[in-house]
Amino acid sequence: MRLVEEIKLSFSVLRTNKVRSFLTGLGIIIGIASVIVIISAGAGAQSLIINQLNSVGTNLIGILPGMREENGPPSAAFGIIVTTLKYEDAQAIADEIPNVAAATSYNTGMATISWQSNKSDATYYGVMSSYPEVEDTDVDAGRFFTEEEDRGSARVIVLGHQLAIDLFNGTDPLGQKVKVGKEFFEVVGIMKERGSAGFQNKDVIALIPSQTAQKIMLGVKYVNFIRAKINNPENIDRAQEDIVLLLRDRHNIGELKIDDFNVQNTKDAIKALTSITDALKFFLAAIASISLIVGGVGVMNIMLAAVNQRVREIGLRKAVGAKKKDIMIQFLAESITLTMVGGIIGIIAGAGISLLVALIARYLGYNWDLVVSPLSIFMGFVVALAVGVVFGIYPASKAAKLNSIEALRYE
Amino acid sequence: MAALIEVKDLKKDYVNDEVITQVLHGVTFKIEAGEFVAIMGPSGSGKSTLMHILGFLDTLTTGTFLFKGKDAGNLDDDELARIRNEEVGFVFQAFHLLPKTTVYNNIKLPLLYSKAKDQDKQIKEAIKQVGLEHRAYNFSNQLSGGEKQRVAIARALVNNPSIIFADEPTGNLDSKSGNAIMEILEDLNELGHTIILVTHESDTAKHAKRIIKIADGLIVSDEKVNERRSAKNGGELRK
Numbered sequence: 001m002r003l004v005e006e007i008k009l010s011f012s013v014l015r016t017n018k019v020r021s022f023l024t025g026l027g028i029i030i031g032i033a034s035v036i037v038i039i040s041a042g043a044g045a046q047s048l049i050i051n052q053l054n055s056v057g058t059n060l061i062g063i064l065p066g067m068r069e070e071n072g073p074p075s076a077a078f079g080i081i082v083t084t085l086k087y088e089d090a091q092a093i094a095d096e097i098p099n100v101a102a103a104t105s106y107n108t109g110m111a112t113i114s115w116q117s118n119k120s121d122a123t124y125y126g127v128m129s130s131y132p133e134v135e136d137t138d139v140d141a142g143r144f145f146t147e148e149e150d151r152g153s154a155r156v157i158v159l160g161h162q163l164a165i166d167l168f169n170g171t172d173p174l175g176q177k178v179k180v181g182k183e184f185f186e187v188v189g190i191m192k193e194r195g196s197a198g199f200q201n202k203d204v205i206a207l208i209p210s211q212t213a214q215k216i217m218l219g220v221k222y223v224n225f226i227r228a229k230i231n232n233p234e235n236i237d238r239a240q241e242d243i244v245l246l247l248r249d250r251h252n253i254g255e256l257k258i259d260d261f262n263v264q265n266t267k268d269a270i271k272a273l274t275s276i277t278d279a280l281k282f283f284l285a286a287i288a289s290i291s292l293i294v295g296g297v298g299v300m301n302i303m304l305a306a307v308n309q310r311v312r313e314i315g316l317r318k319a320v321g322a323k324k325k326d327i328m329i330q331f332l333a334e335s336i337t338l339t340m341v342g343g344i345i346g347i348i349a350g351a352g353i354s355l356l357v358a359l360i361a362r363y364l365g366y367n368w369d370l371v372v373s374p375l376s377i378f379m380g381f382v383v384a385l386a387v388g389v390v391f392g393i394y395p396a397s398k399a400a401k402l403n404s405i406e407a408l409r410y411e
Numbered sequence: 412m413a414a415l416i417e418v419k420d421l422k423k424d425y426v427n428d429e430v431i432t433q434v435l436h437g438v439t440f441k442i443e444a445g446e447f448v449a450i451m452g453p454s455g456s457g458k459s460t461l462m463h464i465l466g467f468l469d470t471l472t473t474g475t476f477l478f479k480g481k482d483a484g485n486l487d488d489d490e491l492a493r494i495r496n497e498e499v500g501f502v503f504q505a506f507h508l509l510p511k512t513t514v515y516n517n518i519k520l521p522l523l524y525s526k527a528k529d530q531d532k533q534i535k536e537a538i539k540q541v542g543l544e545h546r547a548y549n550f551s552n553q554l555s556g557g558e559k560q561r562v563a564i565a566r567a568l569v570n571n572p573s574i575i576f577a578d579e580p581t582g583n584l585d586s587k588s589g590n591a592i593m594e595i596l597e598d599l600n601e602l603g604h605t606i607i608l609v610t611h612e613s614d615t616a617k618h619a620k621r622i623i624k625i626a627d628g629l630i631v632s633d634e635k636v637n638e639r640r641s642a643k644n645g646g647e648l649r650k
Contacts, residue, residue: 005523312507313509315507316507316509316520317520317524318492318495319466319468319495319501319507320496320501320520320521320524320566320570321492321493321495321496321497321521321525321570322492322523322524323488323492323493323524324488324489325489326492326523326524404468405463405468405469408503408507
């Protein structure tokens with residue numbers, strides 16, 4: 001009952017100094033909102049990465065060249081080119097491992113692709129004919145290139161859905177010749193529309209045979225990575241072991257030597273990325289919460305000013321029977337009300353900004369989830385309450401200690 | 412039955428930077444329930460200090476202070492606050508109303524610290540006693556000086572205290588409003604309230620039934636008022 005009175009009283013005091021209350025609360029609003037936004041944006045970015053991994057499929061195994069660094073990403077992630085992984089490794093994985101349904105190697109490159117006067121700077125992938133099966137996709141028109149075309153380094157190309165529209169602008173691309181860099185390729189197929197997954201839009205890429213990419217376009221004898229599709233997710237661990245044994249054998253790695261390749265399944269990658277992004281998210285949230293301390297100092301400053309301004313009121317309250325504890329509660333209630341109102345506005349603003357970020361990201365074609373976790377909202381409340389208590393306690397105790405006779409005489 | 416207030420050889424010293432200032436040098440008197448006493452004296456005489464001690468705002472240095480027969484000389488802060496809330500009402504010269512707060516809520520203030528039930532009824536009763544029913548929901552800063560002091564009286568009354576202390580209640584008012592305030596105090600006394608008035612003006616003191624004069628921390632006279640000036644009869648003297 002008393003508490004309700006105190007809160008009502010606090011609200012009326014805050015209302016009488018609207019501008020001052022708002023400016024004081026602004027520090028808390030900004031602090032709480034930025035923590036909420038950072039946690040939400042972090043979770044959104046996390047979902048983006050994980051969605052990307054999930055979209056390639058959870059029954060996939062990736063093989064990257066270069067040794068596995070304990071507690072760290074493979075060297076390929078730092079841009080170091082390792083040439084140990086070969087086209088034949090992919091073929092062997094597909095042919096010799098029982099649980100592998102299909103496998104393909106990947107070589108990537110960038111080139112200007114043009115048809116008549118239309119040009120597009122695109123990423124092309126040199127892949128094997130099993131690519132559609134591995135990536136769980138298909139052509140929309142025409143056909144995918146064959147194993148024979150791959151082995152024979154045929155100059156055939158399959159265009160991403162959007163890339164075909166951009167280049168041909170309504171004309172049927174099938175059978176047409178496009179120029180990729182300096183080489184001419186015949187368009188044999190158009191991929192289905194796939195949408196973007198993560199940071200990558202698969203509708204604007206071009207696919208060419210792996211051998212063509214290595215020999216004609218890039219002039220290399222290695223592949224960037226291999227991806228294998230496992231017939232059943234339950235067999236992933238087994239298949240992973242088999243691939244390691246096969247590649248060690250193929251690469252003549254002695255018993256005590258370390259692998260010169262790195263086999264990862266999607267599940268592991270998701271786990272690793274989640275832990276990295278979690279750490280990043282909380283680190284950023286911790287930085288954002290510094291603004292809450294600044295906001296708290298503002299609250300303390302204003303509460304000290306309020307105590308000085310209301311010395312006579314405090315004297316009067318004591319004269320009519322308020323105990324030290326009552327005065328303490330009154331001023332604490334005021335600072336807590338201030339920070340809680342700020343906190344609630346901050347939570348709403350934070351959620352609003354997070355929604356905006358998600359909408360913009362989705363508009364830009366990213367698979368971005370809006371995640372405002374109940375935990376971050378709850379934490380927002382708790383932190384606002386804690387700031388109110390911590391930074392309100394000194395002004396409140398100063399008020400409570402005032403001598404009523406002197407306070408009543410205060411001019 | 413014990414007197415409402417009984418003080419014996421009451422002394423009060425203030426210590427400031429190791430300098431001891433004696434304010435009350437030993438005062439002795441009794442006040443019975445239902446009295447209307449004026450404590451008079453020039454400024455610096457110790458009358459305010461005496462009121463603060465009798466009103467439980469301050470504590471004595473030596474001597475005895477019995478309230479309703481019980482020792483009230485050495486109480487802790489919380490106990491003093493509780494007695495102020497239950498037994499005492501104050502009316503100050505400067506009104507001390509909360510700004511931007513309604514008359515009703517100003518009067519409610521002492522009840523915030525009490526466990527009294529049916530507070531609404533008590534507040535409305537107090538408003539009625541000072542004749543401010545029409546102003547109950549006006550803000551304190553919309554009132555005239557006389558009205559403000561009437562709110563202060565209602566606030567002092569609302570807890571139904573044993574004593575009402577009025578410290579220079581007419582000091583900030585013109586004579587007409589001042590008279591009206593004194594009339595209210597007289598009426599309250601007629602209804603049985605004990606009133607202790609602190610003033611340096613003899614005209615105001617004459618509304619009381621008994622005047623204790625203080626000078627330099629000692630009582631110089633303590634007399635019943637024979638020629639009482641009643642506010643009700645336009646300030647005329649009556650015997």
